Amino acid sequence: MEIFTLPDVGEGLTEAEITEWKVAVGDTVAVNDILCEIETAKSLVELPSPYAGTVAELMAPAGETIEVGAPIIGISTSASEAPRHSDPAEPSSSPAGLGTNAVAADPAHAAVPAETGYSLPDERGTDEVGIGEEAPVPADGGDSVHSSGGAADIAGYSSGAALTGSGPKADAATRRPRKRSSAPAFQASQASQAGPAGSVGPKPAAAPQPPVPSGQTAVAPSWSPRLREEPAAAQPTPAQPAAPAQSSPAQPTAPATRGRKLPAAVGQLMAAGRERQTEVAGLFERVLAKPPVRRIAKELGVDLTKVRATGQFGEVTRTDVEDYLAERETNIDTSASFWMPDRGDNDARTERIRVKGVRKATAAAVSESYRDAPHVSIFVDVDASRTMEFVKRLKTSREFEGVKVTPLLILAKAVIWAAARNPHVNASWTDEEILVKHYMNLGIAAATPRGLLVPNVKNANELSLRQLAEALGTLARRAKDGKTQPAEMADGTISITNIGALGIDTGTPIINRGEVAIVAFGTIRQKPWVVSGEVIPRWITTLGGSFDHRVVDGDLSARFMADVAAIMEEPALLLE
Incomplete structure (x- = not known):
C-alpha cells in the first residue's frame, strides 16, 4: 500500500x-x-x-x-x-x-x-x-x-506524471483562427464607416471641439446630443448679423468693433441657458432606465436610486431590479432569523467562528502591513466621462468580442502607465534597500466567500489592452470559484481595490504586504461638473491611494495619482 x-x-x-x-x-x-x-x-x-x-x-x-x-x-x-x-x-x-x-x-x-x-x-x-x-x-x-x-x-512533483490542470x-484552439480571419474584414468595415479618422480606440475621445466663431460662447458640450442640438438652431451664421441692416436701410448699421454684438442671438442663448440649468438640475436626480424598467420598479415598489446600475450606458436594467429585490428579500429573511431572544445567557446567543484559512492569513497580513508601513492616503476626483465613452466603444468592437470590458480595465492600464513615470511606487521596502521592480505584477483585490484574496496579473506591463482584459476576467472567475492558487497571489508589486463595485465612493485601503502602494477605485456616478464655466452632468469618480511613506514621499504620491487621473480623463494618452 x-x-x-x-x-x-x-x-x-x-x-x-x-x-x-x-x-x-x-x-x-x-x-x-x-x-x-x-x-x-x-x-x-x-x-x-x-x-x-x-x-x-x-x-x-x-x-x-x-x-x-x-x-x-x-x-x-x-x-x-x-x-x-x-x-x-x-x-x-x-x-x-x-x-x-x-x-x-x-x-x-x-x-x-x-x-x-x-x-x-x-x-x-x-x-x-x-x-x-x-x-x-x-x-x-x-x-x-x-x-x-x-x-x-x-x-510536489516537478516531473513525472502530469497532475491536475x-x-x-x-x-484557444477554436477561437484564434476565427479572430485572424475576421480582423481584416472588421478593419475594412470600420475604415469605410469612420472615414479618414475612423477607428475604434481612444482617438475619437480626444477629438478637438469644433471652433467657435468670434464673439460667441460655446454652451453645448460635444458629448451631449440634446444640448448640442438646441443651440445649433439658435446660433446665427456669419451672414445673420448683417441681415437687419439690409432689410432696414434707414437704421444705421452698428460699427464693426471688437466683440460684435448679437442682441437677438445672445438673448436666445441666455434663455436657452436658463432652461438648461433647470433641466440639468433635475437630471442629477434622475436615474437612467428604460420605461419598461421604470414601470416594473414602480409596480414592485423599488426605488431606482438605490439599485446598482450595470447597464452598458450606466442605466438600470431589469436584471438589476430583480437582483436588488432578491438581495433585499434575502436580507429581510436573514434579519428576521438573526436575533435571538434574551434567555438570561448571552453566551448562548454568541456565535463562535474559528479563525482559520484565508481569514487568519488576511488578519496577519493586514496587521503586519499597517503596523510596519506608515500609511499616507490622498484622493482625487476625476471626470471619467471619456473613459465611459471609450469603454462603450470597446464593448461594441469586434476586436473585444467575448471579452468583458469595464472601467477597471482602463484604470489598470492607467496604473501601469503612471508607474512607468513614477517607478518608486512599484517597489518594496527592506530595512537596508528599496527594491524597485522593473516589471509589474498587478494585484486585484477580490472579495470571495472565503475572504479577501489579492491575485495578480503577472507581467501586466507586457500585455495589450485585450490581453489585460482577458487576464482580469480570468482572475475574477478563478477567485469567485475558489480556484485561486498560491502562486497567483505571490510576488505582487502594486494593487488595485475596486470598492466602486459595491457602490462606495472612496476609502483608505491598507497596502498589500510586500508592496508600497495601492489604488482604490470608487464608484462612477453622474454628478454636476463645471466645464467651460457651465455646470453640466459628467461621469465622476474618486480615486484614493495609500502609500508607504518610507518609500513614497508626498510629492511622488501626488504625481502618481495625477498621472492615473489624467488617463482616466483622457484615455487617448495611452497612445503616446
Missing part, C-alpha cells in the same frame, strides 16, 4: 485543512484523479493522486487541520500487491500484473515527461499576440502548462 502524505503546495505551507474528500474507501483511482480538496491560508487546492490503484484507507477526516508531511490516504497499487520475488522486467500473468500493464499502456494514465509535457494547439507565446487574437491566458480560468501555479507543483484548452 502506498501512503500519500500532505504535500507543501507552495509558499512555505505548514498545515492545511481537508475540506472535502472526493473519494471513498474502495474507490478505484487513476493517476491525476482528484483525491481531496484542501484549504490553505490563501486558497482552495485540489490534490491529485500520484498513484493508480484502490483507496485502502482515509487517514484524515474532512474538516481536520493536518500538518504538512502527515499521511492522509493509503492507496493499494498493483505494484505494491505483486510478489517481491517476481522479476519486474518479466510480464506478469496475474490479474495484478495485467492491471499494471493496462495502466502503463493507457495513454490517459501514462506519465508525461517533464522535458516534453504537452503543447497547446497553437503555442506561440505572448510576444506576438495582439488585438484580434486570443491571449495565452486559458479561457476557462484553468491552469496552463506555462503557469507557475500548476498542479504538478501543488502535488493538465490537458489542452479548446477555446
